[in-house]
Amino acid sequence: MHSDHQKFMQMAIDLSRDGMRSGVGGPFGCVIVKDGKVVGKGSNAVSSSNDPTAHAEVVAIRDACNNLGHFQLDGCILYTSCEPCPMCLGAIYWARPAKVYYANTKIDAARIDFDDQFIYQELELPLEQRKIPFEQLMNAEAWEVFEEWKSKSDKTLY
């Protein structure tokens, strides 16, 4: 007897397998569920779409938000076949689902050479010590746009 959680996780795992076998991308799948119904799904499509952000969770979040017509995943549950990388973790926090279930861990991912530990290490370093150099330019000019946003009366808050 399988619970609904297992049923949806099995769908995410099946997506990870199908995406891998069909050459769409790496072995990662994700399903997003609201009120017991699948509202979004995806598998990793980085290599086939030439999109380094096309991780399964990002693909599924875009699909779910498109289907729901909203930029937030209120009351949704996200099932991902692997513990999210830092980018997807950020995307999940922006999308604000109610809960995340994962199957493989990031340690499992590292064992098949998908190691995102270096990104966590980079986060701890000062900007100037990171592998990709970051340098500030034109703060004052960019701040003018922020000021305009601050006083904009018809903005959509998120």
Ligand SMILES: [Zn+2]
């Ligand atoms: Zn990711």
